[in-house]
Amino acid sequence: MKALSVLVVLFATVLALPMASAAPASETLRACRLGALRHELLCGRLTRPLDPARPSGPMIELHYAVIPAAARSKHPDPVFVLAGGPGQSAVSLAGNMLALLQRLNNRRDLVLIDQRGTGRSAPLVCESDESLSLAERLDSARAIQRLRACRTRLQALPHGDLRFYTTTIAMADVDAVREALGAPQINLVGASYGTRAALEYLRLYPGRVRRAVLDGVAPPDMVLPASMATDVHHALEALFSDCEHDPACNRRRPDLRARWQGLLDSLPREFSVADPASGEPTSITLTAETLGAAVRGPLYAPALASALPFAIDEAAAGRAMPLFGLATSLGGGVRATRIAEGMHFSVVCAEDYPLWMLQKTQVPASNVFAQAFARPYAELCRDWPRGAVEPAYYTIGPSAAPVLVFSGGLDPVTPPRHGERVTQALGARARHVVVANAGHGVMSIGCARDVLQRFIDASTHAEALAVDVACLAGLPRPPAFEPARAAAVLPAGAPR
Known part of the structure; x- marks a missing residue:
């Protein structure tokens, strides 16, 4: 689940979901090109009711892209890619997904849908x-x-009723x-929030799923704000423990x-850093809140997290630039990773927040990430306006389709504890693969x-459930980063 910025992240009866009639594929698809992709794709759009209970009410356009299979004799079951966030455009990831799934694309179409509220599908940006x-x-x-x-500006849009962007409605799309x-x-191939979307599609339309891959599981009942604070805290504790047990880092x-504790105890504290946008020196006040946000991002990727021991040490010594450099290194400002904030909060506030209030999940005050x-x-x-979510949404039952579940052992937001619980609920046709030293996202x-x-x-x-995964077992954790500077040049007793 991607961060929204350095600070703010970065979720009865069955609701009737009448489906608007869809035109044949030949009438909905047209040749198109996306970004820097060399090959021509097919782009489509469907008209969908904003409120499924009012098929004659306000309508939205749902945009999607198809990367056609390379072979003439292709399989009839395409691969649908469900993006993360919530709030990420799937179509904007076409280049990344083609590189990742190119072998599958030999015989199967790849389909990327801008979920309502993202990309060009009634965007809430x-x-x-x-x-x-x-x-x-x-x-x-x-x-x-x-x-x-x-939120006020979005609500004035023709598609601005923020109650109708829940995962359930989106899976009907x-x-x-x-x-x-x-x-x-x-x-189905879903990563991060995309796994929640895939689980909901599997619940609503079990007979229409042949296989599903879930990478970094975000179950519907995870209560994102509370679980994220807990899981990021555990990931940082694991980083400290690994440093203590690594002779070079220790x-x-x-x-x-x-x-780290001394840095926390010193806050709020003034630092001079270079503004990433202008390069000009600027003074900032580091608080526990901003420190937690700055540390969280690098923990997503072990290669970046390997520099956190150095960056934390530098910040404790009064030099915060390495820490803020890391904090802005995880795709900030890149169009493909842009989050539609209005869609993000419409999902989380409808699906996670009520459960959070009902469970009264408490995060210790000492947890800086809270x-x-x-x-x-x-x-x-x-x-925030909240859509209706049926109680059954939070349940996961046995799956008739095989499901492959990936978890990264170092993942700070969807760690293996979520994947293990979901795999057990999915039953005998689900398999959980934990890659011990991977972060958020295993597929790549x-x-x-x-x-x-x-x-x-x-x-x-x-055969699908017996696929050999031994090649993933030996992935090492990147060694702790140390800048290239000659120890002999430093005066005796100087901090290193």
């Missing part, structure tokens, strides 16, 4: 904060105020695309945990894309 100074972007009160103003393409069954940073994530969500969701690591391809291409359920 707030104004960018890139023009603001770093100090302004780190101001949590200003960020919350900006998002509330955005996905099935409408399946019908338009004439596919009797589909294969030799260089023998008191890393104490340095201040960074739980509090902003609580403030924004308190008065090493041989994982080959495992995914063999799982979907397998002829039988038994």
